Amino acid sequence: MRRDRLCVIGLGLIGGSVMRAADSAGWTVWGATISPDDHAAATADGFAVESTVDDALRRAAAQDALVLLAVPLSVVDDVLALLARHAPSCRLTDVVGVKEPVAGAVRRCAPGARYVGGHPMAGSSASGWPAGCAGLFDDAAWVLAADDGIDRSVWTDVAKLALDCGASVVAATAAEHDAAVARVSHLPHLLAGVLASVGAGGGPLALALGAGSFIDGTRVAGSRPELVRAMCEGNRAALIDALDDALGRLGAARASLASTGSLESTTRAGHLARRAFDAAHGGDGATLQVDLTAGTAFERLREIGRAGGRVTALHGTRCEVVL
Amino acid sequence: MRRDRLCVIGLGLIGGSVMRAADSAGWTVWGATISPDDHAAATADGFAVESTVDDALRRAAAQDALVLLAVPLSVVDDVLALLARHAPSCRLTDVVGVKEPVAGAVRRCAPGARYVGGHPMAGSSASGWPAGCAGLFDDAAWVLAADDGIDRSVWTDVAKLALDCGASVVAATAAEHDAAVARVSHLPHLLAGVLASVGAGGGPLALALGAGSFIDGTRVAGSRPELVRAMCEGNRAALIDALDDALGRLGAARASLASTGSLESTTRAGHLARRAFDAAHGGDGATLQVDLTAGTAFERLREIGRAGGRVTALHGTRCEVVL
Numbered sequence: 287m288r289r290d291r292l293c294v295i296g297l298g299l300i301g302g303s304v305m306r307a308a309d310s311a312g313w314t315v316w317g318a319t320i321s322p323d324d325h326a327a328a329t330a331d332g333f334a335v336e337s338t339v340d341d342a343l344r345r346a347a348a349q350d351a352l353v354l355l356a357v358p359l360s361v362v363d364d365v366l367a368l369l370a371r372h373a374p375s376c377r378l379t380d381v382v383g384v385k386e387p388v389a390g391a392v393r394r395c396a397p398g399a400r401y402v403g404g405h406p407m408a409g410s411s412a413s414g415w416p417a418g419c420a421g422l423f424d425d426a427a428w429v430l431a432a433d434d435g436i437d438r439s440v441w442t443d444v445a446k447l448a449l450d451c452g453a454s455v456v457a458a459t460a461a462e463h464d465a466a467v468a469r470v471s472h473l474p475h476l477l478a479g480v481l482a483s484v485g486a487g488g489g490p491l492a493l494a495l496g497a498g499s500f501i502d503g504t505r506v507a508g509s510r511p512e513l514v515r516a517m518c519e520g521n522r523a524a525l526i527d528a529l530d531d532a533l534g535r536l537g538a539a540r541a542s543l544a545s546t547g548s549l550e551s552t553t554r555a556g557h558l559a560r561r562a563f564d565a566a567h568g569g570d571g572a573t574l575q576v577d578l579t580a581g582t583a584f585e586r587l588r589e590i591g592r593a594g595g596r597v598t599a600l601h602g603t604r605c606e607v608v609l
Numbered sequence: 610m611r612r613d614r615l616c617v618i619g620l621g622l623i624g625g626s627v628m629r630a631a632d633s634a635g636w637t638v639w640g641a642t643i644s645p646d647d648h649a650a651a652t653a654d655g656f657a658v659e660s661t662v663d664d665a666l667r668r669a670a671a672q673d674a675l676v677l678l679a680v681p682l683s684v685v686d687d688v689l690a691l692l693a694r695h696a697p698s699c700r701l702t703d704v705v706g707v708k709e710p711v712a713g714a715v716r717r718c719a720p721g722a723r724y725v726g727g728h729p730m731a732g733s734s735a736s737g738w739p740a741g742c743a744g745l746f747d748d749a750a751w752v753l754a755a756d757d758g759i760d761r762s763v764w765t766d767v768a769k770l771a772l773d774c775g776a777s778v779v780a781a782t783a784a785e786h787d788a789a790v791a792r793v794s795h796l797p798h799l800l801a802g803v804l805a806s807v808g809a810g811g812g813p814l815a816l817a818l819g820a821g822s823f824i825d826g827t828r829v830a831g832s833r834p835e836l837v838r839a840m841c842e843g844n845r846a847a848l849i850d851a852l853d854d855a856l857g858r859l860g861a862a863r864a865s866l867a868s869t870g871s872l873e874s875t876t877r878a879g880h881l882a883r884r885a886f887d888a889a890h891g892g893d894g895a896t897l898q899v900d901l902t903a904g905t906a907f908e909r910l911r912e913i914g915r916a917g918g919r920v921t922a923l924h925g926t927r928c929e930v931v932l
Contacts, residue, residue: 407820427818456817466815470808474822476872477800479879480858485793486882487854490917492789493889494779495750497730499797500886502825507883511876518872529863531810533856535803540852549799549841553834556802559809560830563823566816594813 289314291351292447293342295365297324297335299409300381301356302418304451305333310420311450314351318342319415327415339368347373352443353399355380355388358513359520362388366395374398377437379444381406383467384521385431385460400440403431403460405467406453411508421452427596428453431460432584442578446600454608455597457587468524473532475514476525478507566594571609578603612637614674615770616665618688620647620658622732623704624679625741627774628656633743634773637674641665647738654738662691670696675766676722678703678711681836682843685711689718697721700760702767704729706790707844708754708783723763726754726783728790729776734831744775750919751776754783755907765901769923777919777931780910791847796855798837799848801830889917894932901926 294305294317301317302324309315316334318341319325329335336342346353353376357365362382369376378399382388385403392401408426410417428448430441445455458466482504485492496504506514518525539552576586576597587597590607599606617628617640624640625647632638639657641664642648652658659665669676676699680688685705692699701722705711708726715724731749733740751771753764768778781789805827808815819827829837841848862875899909899920910920913930922929 407818409821426820429818456814458814462814463818466811466818469811469815470819470823473807474804474826476859476862476875477804477826478822479876479882480855480862481797481800482879482882482886483858484796484851484854486885488789488792488851489915490889491779491781491785491915492792493886494914494917494919495730495752495786495789496793496886496890497749498732499801499829500793502828503797503800504879504883504886505825506822507879508887509880511873511880514876514880515872518876519866519870522866522870526863526867528807528811529859529866531807532803533859533863535806536799536852536856536859539799539803540849540856543842543845543852544849547842547845549838550834552799553802553837553841556805556827556830557832557834557837559802559805560827562809563805563816563819563827564831566813567819591817592812592814594817596817 290446291349293317293346293351293353294356295319295339295342295353296356297321297328297415298356299413299417300406301354302328302415303420303422304354304356304381306418306420307423307451308447309333313447313450316342316345321414324415339365340372343369343372346376352377352379352447354447355382358516359384359387360516362391363395366391369399370396375400377440377443378402379404379447383471383517385429385463387520389431389460400437402436402441402444404444404448405429405463406448406451407471408453411506413510413513423448424452426453427456429456429458429463431463432457432587432591433459434584436584438578438584442600442603445597445605449597449600457584457591457597459588462588462592464521464524465527468521468528469531472518472521472525473528475506475509475518476529477532478504479514482507574607574609576605576607578605613769614672616640616669616674616676617679618642618662618665618676619679620644620651620738621679622736622740623729623745624677625651625738626743626745627677627679627704629741629743630746630774631770632656636770636773639665639668644737650738662688663695666692666695669699675700675702675770677770678705681839682707682710683839685714686718689714692722693719698723700763700766701725702727702770706794706840708752708786710843712754712783723760725759725764725767727767727771728752728786729771729774730794731776734829736833736836746771747775749776750779752779752781752786754786755780755910755914756782757907759907761901761907765923765926768920768928772920772923777921779919780907780914782911785911785915787844787847788850791844791851792854795841795844795848796851798829798832798841799852800855801827802837805830897930897932899928899930901928
């Protein structure tokens, strides 16, 4: 029985962690990176790193590997151009934080690739191969695009990779994904940066007094700003919607504080929302099975994703879902 | 040689932690609370809890104890009325998160008390006696109001308490404190609530995808909303200034994203600010001594506080400062 094969392009925090996790789960894994530091570090840790991205992709074509792009959005087009040359009809996924722009790039640059977009919701403010680990995706949600017309067999392969890495799989359309992460990932990065700036605007005394709420609220402002920019700017329309929602709520809080002096509705709504989040990540709900060969399977998976459900296991073409 | 004596009114997270820490440091400590749960829990842990606040304050007057108010701002006036009756000229401090309103309340309700306002910058989203611990203030900043006309001997007593609890002391005027904490404590609570609400506005899918940046950015929205309200509403003017700063920066980010598509200045400023914060809390700088009996001692301490410096030890009336 042949082992699953994975070719990882980009060996930073996420790519490097997928490489380790897939290797631990028994996949045959190789990779490539244009970062000399990551190349040296991954090689030193005993992983197979090809000399060039071209070499890694040629090997992927020869051995029918699943290719995973783990590079910033800004270089996706360049890597896809190489992929179109060396492995034009390969099975392809990615871990980029926005899904519609990458899907568009694949249609434009590598239209023969059998692409299913992915996004593991895990990370840290550190970056590079040394920051990664095999356990990074344990219990994380890993979104897989489940738009109409998806290649079901590739979707199942990528779902197996995500599950083998310890994650559970959330099905959503690319557009639904982008709208959701604008709210729960991109906006938090912007707010963290703004909060850090407002704190620093208070001078050394304010910074000296920053503790728990300031440390937590600004943590991701420590991330590399070029990665934050690329992520947020790549999701422009959805992020503007999320920003407008935040500006509206903050403006309402400001108006209420200035007029009546009350922050009751702001604090109550925020507290209830955070409790809803905790409940959503609390104990598991009902479980059910979805047959991936059924005609409405992906429609059903999208409904489950919208309701906050996750795929937690695959048995052939049957998947197990927790609501 | 008499032991230091401390009477703690309010045995929640902060009051209960001061009680434990001061006890560990050798102070004679007793307290009182109107919460039956905290009363029972503190008593069960072996601490001296008087039956009523009146009793605790009478004992404070009889034994010349330092009185520490660890109650929400909303009940400060009520406790001060009891204090004016039972211990009208006691040495008094507090741990309330805003300093000008409490100073005003003392002038109004207990004008004979020798009051030095305090605020330890430590906490958690949990509350009540069981959430506290003796180590809560280790390495925390504990602000002590150092306005003109302060009673130097009481200031020194309260500084000793803060240092004995493991904190270092930051001197600032009440107004400087309130402006700084609006930026690094009250604004973070508002942003956390707004972020939680925007996330929940994305429905169950968005909540299911919330991970590191969302968890950290919304953590303090889990705090009891009535405590957040009391804290934020009590610092209205300074919080409006901080909110306007945040709204201006977010509005600029929104405008830039919508027009040029760039978030460069927002992300760069936020990253530099967070690095400035890390640097401010990094390795210790120069040390120096301040003689608290010198005429300009408190002017000097305020300058040191504005520069981000802290008092780390007391030797009689000399204090050691780290810049």
